[in-house]
Amino acid sequence: MAEPLLAVDGLTVRFGGSSVVEDVSFSVGYERLAIVGESGSGKSLTARSILGLVPPPGQVSARRLSLAGRDLRSLTPSEWAGVRGAEIGLVLQDPRFALNPSHRVGRQVEEALVLHTGLSRLERRERALDMLAAVGLERPREVYNLFPGELSGGMGQRVMIAAMLVARPKLLIADEPTSALDEDLRRQILCLIAELAEKHRMGLILISHDLQQVADFADQVIVMYRGRIVDRRPARELAESDNPYTSMLWNCRPSAASYGTRLPVLNAAEREALDELGA
Amino acid sequence: MRPIAKPLAGLLRWLGSIALGLAGLILVTFLFAHFSPIDPVIRIVGDKATPETYDAAKAALGLDRPLILQFAHYAGGVLTGDFGTAWSTGQPVGVDLARAFPATVELATIAIIIGAAAGVGLGLIAGLWPGGWRDATVRVVSLLGYSVPIFWLGLLALLLFYARLHWFGGPGRQDVTYEMTTVPVTGFLLIDTLLAGDKDAFFDAISHICLPALVLAFYSTAGIARLTRAAILEELHKEYVTTARAKGASQARIVLRHILPNIRATLITVIALAYAVLLEGAVFTETVFAWPGIGRYLTISLFASDIPAILGGTLLIGACFITLNSVTDLLVGGLDPRLKR
């Protein structure tokens, strides 16, 4: 069997005595995996663990955590610095906070190149401008000189994507990349991410709480609840899932159809079964 | 508002607040003098004077006029540089202050340079290795420095480094031998001795300024380190730091290249405030080290119950304090790139 791009087996994250992520296992190839769940389900922490970004006092352990065959569990800080940005990229939720307000756009987009390549200043600028154009910004040269405070939400997110893809990582993790954006922008940005992942042959992990979004853009879906995986299936099968939690989430999607109706909830037996899973 | 009007309005508001602060200061010192139990009239005529002599002297001093007029006269004088006449020296207080001021500024400036460098440095160290032993050490050192009475520290420093170890010069700005020969040009000894080409006097001045400057610097290092550390730790929790880390930036790069620009405004404010506090603390350090600056002038005037001198010195330091803080506010407003729109 071919080595998956990312292999995760038995990932557990503990804070003090309690586990916030428990025994999570999955693998990702050059495809799009979505991790969905409510807030607090542990999906963000799972993503951060892959990048070694779980802050102390959190403790991460796993039976296996490897990227393209390389064991990520025992990396030193400087080895991590080599992996992050170059092999794995991370797009965060809100560009207003995720971009450094004191650095110009150009500098932030080029940073990964500064850290991981030996390109000259001119070459870096060229790559950065290309990337800014590739993410759909109309006047890359202008945007290059702006500060993040001068960007709109959509522009900021595009900049962030550009900054993370410029060093051509193998795997991109997008943690709620559209949650801070207006409805009409969301599809655009997701399309952009999906296209670029396709074009540059990257694996994509999309973290979201929006099932509709996930159904439209992902190949495989993992549903998490209270730190555990409760369901995994291809995205096209989400609507017909036999898992009560998944179908409840699916049926709770906000839409014109459900407007004014009572939203479904789990009954007592279903909840107990779910809690047992998370015990 | 038209483009030019907005910053202009802001500037006027800023000037207004400085003016208000200075006006308040003048009012407060005036009220202190007015309510003082020391009667300036008796000081002149003695306590055995007849009522007529007393009244005549009082009128001559202008103290029989309505309070408002007295205040107007006082304020007008202060604004034109007339702080009255010192009771103990007989000189205009303004002259005394002008002579003493450079000594205080020289000491405070050297101290803040050392203190800010050390303070920011220590804060950076705590930020580069947060949660470790270096961080804990910085916390302890700044806590101690923050809690120590500065006059006591000065005394102990004199005891140890001057009397016992003979590393530095003792009290005063210079040895007596150089006092007579140095020609005051700027009032700043370190500059004047260099201008005169007098190497020995220069090194003597350095050896005398070292100890008080280091003592003052220690105090401001503590405060600056504490606030720098806090500012860095606060930023470390922010999302843009996570982004930088996700790109592969090292802790050093994050603290120095990412965080530092964002806390620049805070640091400048902190350092400026520390400088202002140093000017205040001069009262103690200059007394301990017999440093002939405003602080020492204030304590000597205190022991002589010389009210015009005390209030003149207070006004000068107070005005510096208010102006320094106001200027810092103005500068910080212009430096922060996040405010550029």
Add this chain to the structure above:
Amino acid sequence: MNRSPSLIIGACIVGLAILIAVFAPLIAPYDPNLQAIADRLQPASALHWLGTDGFGRDLLSRLIYGARPTLEIISLVALLMAPLGIAIGIVAGYYGGFVDRLLMRFTDMTMSFPRLILSFAFVAVLGPGLLNVALALALTSWPPYARQARVETRAMRRSDYVASAEMLGIRGPRLLAGHVLPLVLPLALVRIALDLAGMVLIAAGLGFLGLGVLPPTAEWGKMVADGTPVIFDQWWVAASGGGAILVLSLGFNLMADGLRDILDPRHG
């Protein structure tokens, strides 16, 4: 993670100081003002654990009694500045408009004054003594309390909580005292802890310059001043007073750090 070692250690130190001050007559081995010129300037010994000063007075006893003026001054300051500041802030925040603007101008102006120098001038010109020192410090330190109280009051002013109380007919001072005050107080207490550390130093400094309590009352700052002329040979006279100041100020700073840790653990 609710305990903070800083807070505990700090509170212990402060508590100890208070106990020492209260029970001074029982703890001190000698009368602090008892002069014994024959025994002046003695180093530490079995008879005098910290030695004696220039008048032959036992330093340990003076140190113990010296806790009193310092603690009295800072208690008085706290009792003066907090109510004053909070009252001004609440009035400004509640009534808004012109009253608010006027009071805030006044607050900002006072806030821009140099606290130490003005306290110095106040006491220098208006006479030394415990009350004057406390007054001087209080009158220059109330602004932050006013600001804090105003912010809280304004937030409350707009809240439904207050609106419903008003609808019930509770207005004005009763509203302020009963509803706004309980919210403002806890924050003010934290700020007081932060301020007191600095107050200890300023009060001691003024004592050093002879502006504190009148002699022969033992006071730490004055003890350092007494020890200054003999610092090079009989250093213990000045060292003991200053050490006490350091420890008490440290205690308050630890408490303040501890309180801050508890309120916002991220800053740990």
